[in-house]
Amino acid sequence: MNVVLMGTPEFVVPIFESVSAKHNVMAVFTRGPKPVGRKHIMTKSPVHVWAESHGFPVFHKTSDYNFSPDMVIVVAYGAILRENVLNSAPCINLHPSLLPCYRGPSPIKTAIINGDSESGVCLMQVAPELDAGDVYMCRKFEIGIDDTNADIESRVSKIGAEMLDDYMSNMDLYPPIPQRGNPTYTRKFVGTDEIINWSNSALQIHNQIRALGAGRTKINGIDVKILATKLNGDKLEIVKIQPAGKNPMDWKSFINGLHNNQIEFGR
Numbered sequence: 001m002n003v004v005l006m007g008t009p010e011f012v013v014p015i016f017e018s019v020s021a022k023h024n025v026m027a028v029f030t031r032g033p034k035p036v037g038r039k040h041i042m043t044k045s046p047v048h049v050w051a052e053s054h055g056f057p058v059f060h061k062t063s064d065y066n067f068s069p070d071m072v073i074v075v076a077y078g079a080i081l082r083e084n085v086l087n088s089a090p091c092i093n094l095h096p097s098l099l100p101c102y103r104g105p106s107p108i109k110t111a112i113i114n115g116d117s118e119s120g121v122c123l124m125q126v127a128p129e130l131d132a133g134d135v136y137m138c139r140k141f142e143i144g145i146d147d148t149n150a151d152i153e154s155r156v157s158k159i160g161a162e163m164l165d166d167y168m169s170n171m172d173l174y175p176p177i178p179q180r181g182n183p184t185y186t187r188k189f190v191g192t193d194e195i196i197n198w199s200n201s202a203l204q205i206h207n208q209i210r211a212l213g214a215g216r217t218k219i220n221g222i223d224v225k226i227l228a229t230k231l232n233g234d235k236l237e238i239v240k241i242q243p244a245g246k247n248p249m250d251w252k253s254f255i256n257g258l259h260n261n262q263i264e265f266g267r
Contacts, residue, residue: 001070001168002026004089005056006077010046011153015075015094017050018161023168025056026069031078032060071168074126075160078105081126091126092167094160096152098138099124100183103131108152110186112211115203117143119152121159123167125176132183134176136167146230148210191216196226198266202236205229214242220264224254 005016006029019025028051036043044052051058059065062082072091074081085091097107098120111119120140125133139159143152167174189212196205196215206229209215214225227248228240242248255263 004029004065004067004069004072005047005051005075006030006072006081007047007075008045008078009076009153011157012075013046013050014157015160015164016047016073019073019164019168020054020056022165025051025054026067027057027059029059029062029065029077072126073164080130086126086128092136093124093126093131093133094156094164095122095124095131096120096156096160097122098140099131099135100179100181102186103183104186105188106186108149108156109189109211111143112147112149112152113207115207119143121156121163123163123174124179130185132179134178136174136176137163139163145206146210149213194225196266202231202234205236206231217266219254220258220262 001023003019003023003025004027005019005025007016008031016025016028028047030045030047030051033042033044033048035041048058062079062085065082065085065088067088069089072085072089074091074093081091095103095107096119097103097111098118099122102110108119118140120138122138123136124131125136127133141155141159194208194212194214194216196208196217198205198217200208205215209226209229214227216223216225218224223244225242226238226240227242228238230237230239238251240248241251241254243254
């Protein structure tokens, strides 16, 4: 089957690798390079790097789309598709939530922040309305209390690759079914979402950090990122922390460096 692939982040790469092993990739569309780090170095997306390593043509704008594949496969591309794409071939999307719950750009992070114990992956038709297309199949998975965004993305990669392989091997077995229920929508998280509100519960802060990868605060006036936590009953234990301008370290090493017994959070 001739396919065009559209995706951007790291967890998409194993999915596209699986597809490319059995099908002919005509082109790969991904978001353009972005400035990363303090030096704002222009960096290609993981999917861009992967596509170049295989010699696949890479494009960044759907206005450049001029293909007639058998199928367009979309996974976390990060942009609304234009009619020139939608009208060219069947367009299918792997979406990491139990639709119609968590339509939009951040379904995994939202599920973790909300403390959900279950999520899933849906294979669906791409429709003009955001994540509103009919669903071919949906597979559920559990979210553990300490699962991070990276953990869930890895799970989605494996499940998504298997789903696409099953579907593309025998599409007649998976007729499209309209979504049922009231949709909920997610938003894109930004840097300020990482700021910890210490009036929140230990569970809420734990969910925030494992979803976003870090929680920002001050401890004894020092700007820090809390990178990993765990729950001990209704108490929050800090596992890994990164003071501004320093490498990540464990909590014990950090407090030993304070040279006093008084710890003040958020100041």
